[in-house]
Amino acid sequence: MPVKLLKVFFAVLLALSIAFIVRIYTYDAYHFWSLNDPLNARYSSNARVQNAAFINHLDFDSIILGNSYMENTSAKEASDIFGGKFFNLSMSGSNNYERSIVLKRTLETHNIKRVILLLTPSSSTEGHGSYPIETWKILYDDNRFNDVKYYLNTHDMVCMWTFSKKSSCLGRKKNLDRPYAWFESPDHASRFGGIQNWALFYKNPQLENLITQEIPEAANKALSIGTPLSDEEMAEISQSLDQTVFDFARQYPDTEFLLYFNPDSLLGKALTFRNQLSFTQYSHFVQQAVKKSNTFSNVHLFGFDNLAFTNDLSYYKDTTHYREDINSQLLHLMKAKKYSLSVDNINSYINELWVRVEKFDLDALNQFLQSELPD
Numbered sequence: 001m002p003v004k005l006l007k008v009f010f011a012v013l014l015a016l017s018i019a020f021i022v023r024i025y026t027y028d029a030y031h032f033w034s035l036n037d038p039l040n041a042r043y044s045s046n047a048r049v050q051n052a053a054f055i056n057h058l059d060f061d062s063i064i065l066g067n068s069y070m071e072n073t074s075a076k077e078a079s080d081i082f083g084g085k086f087f088n089l090s091m092s093g094s095n096n097y098e099r100s101i102v103l104k105r106t107l108e109t110h111n112i113k114r115v116i117l118l119l120t121p122s123s124s125t126e127g128h129g130s131y132p133i134e135t136w137k138i139l140y141d142d143n144r145f146n147d148v149k150y151y152l153n154t155h156d157m158v159c160m161w162t163f164s165k166k167s168s169c170l171g172r173k174k175n176l177d178r179p180y181a182w183f184e185s186p187d188h189a190s191r192f193g194g195i196q197n198w199a200l201f202y203k204n205p206q207l208e209n210l211i212t213q214e215i216p217e218a219a220n221k222a223l224s225i226g227t228p229l230s231d232e233e234m235a236e237i238s239q240s241l242d243q244t245v246f247d248f249a250r251q252y253p254d255t256e257f258l259l260y261f262n263p264d265s266l267l268g269k270a271l272t273f274r275n276q277l278s279f280t281q282y283s284h285f286v287q288q289a290v291k292k293s294n295t296f297s298n299v300h301l302f303g304f305d306n307l308a309f310t311n312d313l314s315y316y317k318d319t320t321h322y323r324e325d326i327n328s329q330l331l332h333l334m335k336a337k338k339y340s341l342s343v344d345n346i347n348s349y350i351n352e353l354w355v356r357v358e359k360f361d362l363d364a365l366n367q368f369l370q371s372e373l374p375d
Helices: 003-027 047-057 075-082 096-109 133-140 145-151 154-161 195-200 208-219 231-251 266-275 279-293 324-335 346-359 362-372
Strands: 062-065 086-088 114-119 256-261 299-302
Touching (some): 003 145, 003 154, 047 096, 047 133, 062 075, 062 096, 075 086, 075 324, 096 114, 096 133, 096 231, 114 231, 133 145, 145 154, 195 362, 208 266, 208 362, 231 256, 231 279, 256 324, 266 279, 266 362, 279 346, 299 324
Parallel strands (some): 062 086, 062 114, 256 299
C-alpha cells in the first residue's frame, strides 16, 4: 500500500475513533462522567449500573444498601432519624458480594458516617443472573475512563447512533429519596392486605409458582433442623462475612455500620428451611455475624426475625417483601438500638425462631390458600 494511502487510512481511522469516543462521552445515558441536573435527569432501571453515577456525582455522607427489601426505605427519613445525609443505593436481588463492590467504592470516595446494610445468609460470589457481575464491576474501580466499556453492547450502540430518546435508552426520571422504590406500584401494592389478596392475584409472576407449587410441595415435607456444618463450610461463611462486611468495618473505624438480616414472614422462613438452606446453616451465619460484630465498637447487628408482624401476612406482598411502613419501623428500632444481637442473647434468639417455625402450620395455611383461589 502506498505511503499516501496508508496515511489516509490511519487518518480516517483516527478520526472515526475520536468521533466514536466523543459520541460515547456526549451520549453518556448512565451519567458516568457528568450529572448536571440530578433532580430532572433520567435514570436507568438497572441500579447496579446507575449507582456508579450516584456515587460519582452526588453529595451524601451515609448510605442505605440492601436489595429489594430496602428499596422502599426513605433516605430523607433516615437522615431525619440518624442525622447526616443519606442516599439509598439498594439493588434488587443483590447479595452480600455484589453490595460489597458498591460499598467499597462508596467508602473510598465519600466520608461516610453511617452504613445501614442488609446481610443475606449466602456466601455466593456470583451475581444476579440478569446482571452478570463482569458487565458492571468495572464501573466501581479507580479508572473512570474504562467505564466506556459498558457502552460497548448492541443495545446501547443502537440507542446511541439512532439518537433515541426512548425510556428504554435514556431511562426515566426518579425520586432520588428512594430511586428504586416499588411500594407505590399497583402491581405490588395490590397484593398487600392478606393471603386472600395473594389468592386473588395468584397469576402474578411473583406468586404463581409460590402458590401452585412451592407452598403445596413444602407442606408435604418434614421440617428438619439440618446437619452440622463442616469445618470447610464454617470457614467459607466466616471468610465471606469478613470480605463483604467486617473488613470494611476494620478499615473504616469512624464509620458506624448498622447490620440486619431481613425479617421474612414466618411463612417465608418455614419455606426457606425446607427448600433453600437448613436452619443450621442460617443460624450459623447469624451466629458468626454476631460473634464478629461484637468485636467492633462501630458495628451493631440487629435481629428482627421474631417481631410480631412477621406472623401477619397482611404486611407482605409475598413471603419476604413487606409494606413500606415496616422499612420506617426498622429505622426507628435501629436508632433506639432495640433488638440488638450479642453473644449473650443469640442462642435464645435462634431458639425462639426455631420454635416459631416448628409450630407454624404450613399444611393448614396451604389448604386455606388453595381454597381461596378463583375457580
